[in-house]
Amino acid sequence: MMKMLNLNDIKNYRISSSWKNVFKKTLIYAVLSAGSLIMILPFLWMLSASFKLEKDVFRYPFTWIPETFQWINYMKIWKKIPFLLFSFNTIKLSVIITFLQLLTSSFAAYAFAKLKFRGRNFLFLCYIGTIAIPWQVYMVPQYIMMRHLGLNDTHLSLILLQAFTPFGVFLMRQFYLSIPNELLDAARIDGLNEYQIYFKIMLPLSKPALASLTIFTFVFVWNDFMGPLIYFTSDKVKTIQLGLRMFIQQYSADYSLIMAASLVSLIPVLILFLALQRFFIEGIATTGVKG
Amino acid sequence: MNKKGNTSLLYNKRLVAYSFLLPNFIGFAVFTLIPVVFALALSLMNWDGANEITFAGLKNFRELISDETFRISLLNTFYYSAGTVPLTIICSLGLALLLNQPIKGRNAIRAVYFFPYVASLVAVAVVWNMILNPTMGPVNEILQKVFHIAKPPRWSASVDWAMPTVIIVSIWKNMGYYMIIYLAGLQGIPRELYEAAKVDGAGNLQCFFRITLPMLTPSTFFVSIMLTISCFKIFDLIFVMTGGGPGRATNVLVVHAYNVAFKNFNFGYSSAISLVLFIIVLCITIIQFRMEKKWVSYF
Structure with a gap:
């Protein structure tokens, strides 16, 4: 078989396969770029509309770059509704919940991954089981409980509800499992107790997982809509998502202002995403593949 | 002496483990585990939040049968899931490839x-x-003026198009997440498999159907379960985009449960709706796990 191929055949084969490759690559790029455009156009439209005059937002033919930039739109939104207060509330909630989540779930995950105790498997099953139960199933009992505690319409209610989610424990445990036990045994022989092992070995090693959990929790709290919708009724505790919806309902015809407010609500997440993209993707891979 | 020392050591070890667990467990038990159990009980009760709780037995569940909005919401939830799950899987897998x-x-x-x-x-x-505004939005302007379609769809404002619109936006929003899971799955396929197949004379298509797809079945299994659960829980997107309307065209189970609880203050009935939601999700997940052996291959 090999003898029958002469040099020319091989050359021809190479040329045709490289043409095929170029064609294939072009096709892949074309499809991916067209898709990217669909992904990104709504955001560009938002950006463009936010700088336009009200009457120009829907004008046809459509222009991407407004004739004059209406920077004033970005001033107006802060005055129409207490957007600054809402932003502050959202930052406060996101930071506190993320901090508590990191602390308690990495602590608990250490016990689940590396310590032996009676009832470990059963308890872990409870944690996993509740991940699969839709939150809406128990939102009413949670609401009633919070009302009994007099915590409705306070930030504490959402903090208590969202700081101890089983998801965090699950994610951290998956990561801890990949740290070899021999390392911990060696530390135990050296006389370190479990707390020292946790703080001196596990915590420094688990930075990537902690980073993943941080951004997941932060983005979740930042974007959460249903939780604040149920618990927060007065303006002084509302979050940015509720504010945005309030804005949409009250000024439903102020299209450019709505777009400006939407854009402002997206910016923190965008910055976080661009800076820590790697950890988002690693976090998903950790829970997805090993789970 | 020795034995006693051992047991106290064991006891100590257990205490240490519990001390790690406790901060999270208390919060988890009080604010998640107890409400889950309580939800079960509440579905058997009558309660408007102000008056006494009374035992209702299966009344809430009987009421569901004659509740037209519940029936519509249930069908809408299935409609949304049947559209979203397969299309999201196809899009995210294609992207990952x-x-x-x-x-x-x-x-x-x-x-x-x-x-x-x-x-x-x-x-x-x-x-x-x-963007999809029926009269002024850029999409319909283009459909009318460039493609000369006299009556473009009225998107989220029309009874027929509202659900497809929500499905499209949902796929657009979520496919990136599932794409990442598939990418991780693809990277786990050993290159040698393809090399061996090429030596044996397999073409690209054969490689895809005989290697890639079978090797990705664990990812597909995970994605389909996650997607199904999240589809049945859909709330935010519909609540903000259509509010369940027009009419009841996009009213899904969670929107119905929300309205019953927080607008009509019928907490018992709302819990019954949520419980039905949970039972459906549970059944589908169990079926998926049962079928796992037939099509998912772990290597």
């Missing part, structure tokens, strides 16, 4: 597809509603 090729700018492209997933739902819903 393309992105798994050696191309330049991979990370940037991946970021573009993933960003809608982390973007705020309220902002995304409002911008899509504007």
Whole structure:
């Protein structure tokens, strides 16, 4: 078989396969770029509309770059509704919940991954089981409980509800499992107790997982809509998502202002995403593949 | 003496483990585990939040049968899931396959597809509603003036198109997440398999159907379960984009449960609706796990 191929055949084969490759690559790029455009156009439209005059937002033919930039739109939104207060509330909630989540779930995950105790498997099953139960199933009992505690319409209610989610424990445990036990045994022989092992070995090693959990929790709290919708009724505790919806309902015809407010609500997440993209993707891979 | 020392050591070990667990467990037990158990009980009660709780037996569940909005919501939830689950799987798998090729700018492209997933739902819903505005929106302008379609769809404002519109936006928003899971799955397939297949004379298509797809079945299994659960829980997107309307065209189970609880203050009945939701999700998940052996292959 090999003898029958002469040099020319091989050359021809190479040329045709490289043409095929170029064609294939072009096709892949074309499809991916067209898709990217669909992904990104709504955001560009938002950006463009936010700088336009009200009457120009829907004008046809459509222009991407407004004739004059209406920077004033970005001033107006802060005055129409207490957007600054809402932003502050959202930052406060996101930071506190993320901090508590990191602390308690990495602590608990250490016990689940590396310590032996009676009832470990059963308890872990409870944690996993509740991940699969839709939150809406128990939102009413949670609401009633919070009302009994007099915590409705306070930030504490959402903090208590969202700081101890089983998801965090699950994610951290998956990561801890990949740290070899021999390392911990060696530390135990050296006389370190479990707390020292946790703080001196596990915590420094688990930075990537902690980073993943941080951004997941932060983005979740930042974007959460249903939780604040149920618990927060007065303006002084509302979050940015509720504010945005309030804005949409009250000024439903102020299209450019709505777009400006939407854009402002997206910016923190965008910055976080661009800076820590790697950890988002690693976090998903950790829970997805090993789970 | 020795034995006693051992048991106290064991006891100590257990105490240490519990001390690690406790801060999280208390919060988890009080605010998640107890409400889950309580939800079960509440579905058997009558309660408006102000008056006494009374035992209702199965009354709430009997009421469900004659509740037309419940029936519509249930069908809408199935409609939404039947549209979203397969299409999201196809889109995210296709994307992952393309992105798994050696191309330049991979990370940037991946970021573009993933960003809608982390973007705020309220902002995304409002911008899509504007782009798809039936009379003024750019999409319909283009359909009318460039493609000369006299009557373009009225998107989220029409009874027939509202659900497809929500499905499209949902796929657009979430496919980046599932794409990442598929990409991780693809990277776990050993290259030698393809090399061996090529030596044996297999073409690209054969490689795809005989190697890629079977090797990805664990990822597909995980994605289909996650997607199904999240589809049955759908709330935010619909609440902000259509509010369940027009009419009841996009009223799904959770929107119904929300309205019953927080607008009509019928907490018992709302819990019954949620419980039905849970039972459906549970059944589908169990069926998926049962069928796992038939099509999922772990290597």
